[in-house]
Amino acid sequence: MVDEAGDREEISNVAIIKEVYDNENAHETFEYELERALESECSLIIIEPSKLGDETSRWIAVGNCLHKTAALSGLAAITTGLIWGDQPYICGPLGFISVISCGLYTVSWQFDPCCQYQVETDTSKLPHVELLAVLGPSSPTFLVRKDDSRRRILHTTITLVALGISAWRVYQAFK
Numbered sequence: 001m002v003d004e005a006g007d008r009e010e011i012s013n014v015a016i017i018k019e020v021y022d023n024e025n026a027h028e029t030f031e032y033e034l035e036r037a038l039e040s041e042c043s044l045i046i047i048e049p050s051k052l053g054d055e056t057s058r059w060i061a062v063g064n065c066l067h068k069t070a071a072l073s074g075l076a077a078i079t080t081g082l083i084w085g086d087q088p089y090i091c092g093p094l095g096f097i098s099v100i101s102c103g104l105y106t107v108s109w110q111f112d113p114c115c116q117y118q119v120e121t122d123t124s125k126l127p128h129v130e131l132l133a134v135l136g137p138s139s140p141t142f143l144v145r146k147d148d149s150r151r152r153i154l155h156t157t158i159t160l161v162a163l164g165i166s167a168w169r170v171y172q173a174f175k
Contacts, residue, residue: 015040019048027051038113044126045117045143053141057119060143063109064118066101071155074098074162081165088169095166102159110152117143 015037017030030049034056037045047053077094084090109115120126120142 013042014044014046015042016046017048017052019050038117041113041116041145043145045145047141047143050139050141056114056143057141059114060117060119063105063112063115066105066109067151067155070098070101070105071158073101074155074158077162077166078158081162081169085169085172088166088173091162091166092170095162098159098162102155105155116145116148118146120144 015033017033017037019030020026023029027049030047030052034045034047034052047056073094077091077098080087080094081091123142126142126144
């Protein structure tokens with residue numbers, strides 16, 4: 001009996017944004033439903049309207065790109081700064097790119113509720129596979145909620161270390 005209640009609670013934590021065009025402002029209605037689902041922190045959001053799904057996927061991809069750019073350029077700045085300490089023109093720009101990317105991510109995406117979701121393309125990894133039968137023949141976008149606090153801490157730490165090493169190498173070159 002307890003398991004059934006737990007299953008109901010998990011299923012109720014799923015938001016499905018149906019593609020129903022019942023008025024002129026259907027797209028705004030879809031966006032409003034997505035905002036409500038994001039703010040209620042659903043574990044799975046299923047977006048049936050393809051235009052909204054594509055926009056949301058692109059927005060998440062841009063945030064992921066900024067995160068990866070900050071982390072990878074920061075790691076490259078740290079590595080080149082430690083290996084080629086006498087050549088700050090290599091680690092300096094990489095550290096600068098890492099700082100700019102991390103800053104853009106922090107300002108634009110960190111407080112957006114959409115940044116806590118990832119697009120899931122493999123339906124076998126979805127937590128509620130039984131819901132797929134209800135959706136029918138459409139190809140919706142699946143957003144799965146993931147805790148991103150560790151990755152934010154990781155790329156911020158890498159960026160700060162890269163900034164420190166890059167600044168130190170540039171300072172040493174010009175003193």
